[in-house]
Amino acid sequence: MIQELKGKIIEVLNLEDVTPEDIDNDAPLFGEGLGLDSIDALELIVMMEKEYGIKLKNPAEGKEIFKSVSVMAQYVNEHRTK
């Protein structure tokens, strides 16, 4: 799941020069490293719904879920409906 998520993150956020190895499993997704912003967070919410059928009612929940790819993977595994 972690590898799958990394691939999808790179794809939907157009991280052209980033490889899955560049994304640390436990580093904050919205920290310094990847340079992601608020639009990227919204786009990840769309991705979770489109790919895994997870609908977040409140975008603020994303803050917890996007703490790291590991946290995100765990959340997807627990909540996915497709």
Next chain:
Amino acid sequence: MGTNVVKVIAHHAITPLADGSHENYCLVKQGCSAVQHHSGKDWKLTEDFMAGLIATPFATPRATNMALHSIRKAMAQLTQPLPTDDTLLIISTTKGNIDLINGENETPVRLGAMAEDIARQLGFTKRPIVVSNACTSGVCAQVAAQRVLQGGLCHYVIVCGVEAQSRFIVSGFQSFHALSPERCRPFSANREGLNVGEAAATIIYTLSNEVKPKDWLLQAGAIRNDANHISGPSRTGEGSYRALRMVMAEAEVDDLAFISVHGTATPYNDEMESIAVDRAGLLDVPLCSLKGYYGHTMGAAGVLETILSMEALEDATVPATLGYDDQLGVSHPVAVASTNRETDKQSFIKLISGFGGCNAAIRMQRGKREAIETNAAIDTIETIKADITLSPKSVILNGQVLPMTKTGDALLTECYRSSHADYPKFFKMDPLCRLGFVASELLLQSVAEERFVAREDRAVVLTSCRGCLHTDRHYESTIVPGDNYFPSPAVFVYTLPNIVTGEIAIRNKYLGETSMYLFEETTDENERIQILKKLTFQDPMTTSALIGWVDYQDNDHFLAKLYLISNT
């Protein structure tokens, strides 16, 4: 004889509440709201929404006919028949007839073509101008009106702001989680977002040296960029603060009755405005947001809210901020109120901000002549410091053909790589922004100047024919009704033609003016450049500008032709 002033000679607004400026104001004064609940199902959306929608059936193309209605009603108030040969039409809109995006003919969706259609139907002989600076368009259009009048391009200007709502726009704001599930509550602690609305509003301006006590004068206008983010309001209120500072340069704070703020009721917008108002030293001036009455009417908002502000002061009233619950939810103690207040002052500011980091303000004053500060350099000869022409098969920089191997979209990426710009955001941009970005990057790298230092003296003023039509189609593909309905916020944000000017401002830390004007391709390039120069160099702080043309049709058809010009 004195200096000429820019004054209002007629205005009209049609909204869901009423047809007519005064009729609208009377309902505002009573606290009526146009914002109602609408079923998402009826619009093939997954969620319901609150909006202010006009019930009057306007024929297709709807935005065009809304504008025609309002302009005709405004012109009918005048004793002299307009348009004369020296009357210019300026249309302000963000998405025009975007509801026709799936039609076979793209013409009504092109904003320049929409304006030419309106101008033709009304008998204008001058070519119209379209201002599309996201939600600031209506104020920017009035700034443009002031400049074309003072620049001697015409004697009358008809400014019409128009926005028709569509599932395109509503789904986009839903994808941004920006819509309030209830009527919006500007500046309140419990505000949850904005409501969208629709309106057409028209103001007719003329140049005159005669001022009567009842005349409204457009005294000052400014447009400034945050150079911060394409959708997020600046945490320092940078552009709004600078626009306020510009329009207050020659004015006394004590003369201001109120500031008609943007006040969309999103958490970040209202907070940003409170910071900007504080930084500008205007905390004691009453504020009012009109969004609770109409929702956010986008391209019409700047014009509609200017009209209502004039009507309110003619009635000696600072309008209540409908939806404000007296629990201030911003960090700076701004003077917003839930009830109408009396005033005997005769001057106000209309402030507005929008995607692309743009902010704009105008200051209106009644019955009092003020010497208008214009840039003495207007008539000096501008010099071209550098130029670039970028098309799918070639890049010509300052007369030299650059050796490139790729074509089309791949050429844009090759330009990015060859410019050695370490700016991964490039890959998130839509094609129009990529085109404008790499062209500006190569151009600016070719001149000897220090880059990436914050500066307010450089403007970015571009023109386009198709604007973001290519990205509009991309976004539309994400909102096909059914199982594949996943509106993309990252695509939606690029469906505003001015974003390219914002991207260039952010990259270069340009805090000056950014603007996007749309013209049909058939316009003569020299004519466009002359108009751009007139529009650009009247800002007293602007000494150089990146101006030109940026148009993207598809992989095989695009053109950027940019100039760096200076008046020093």
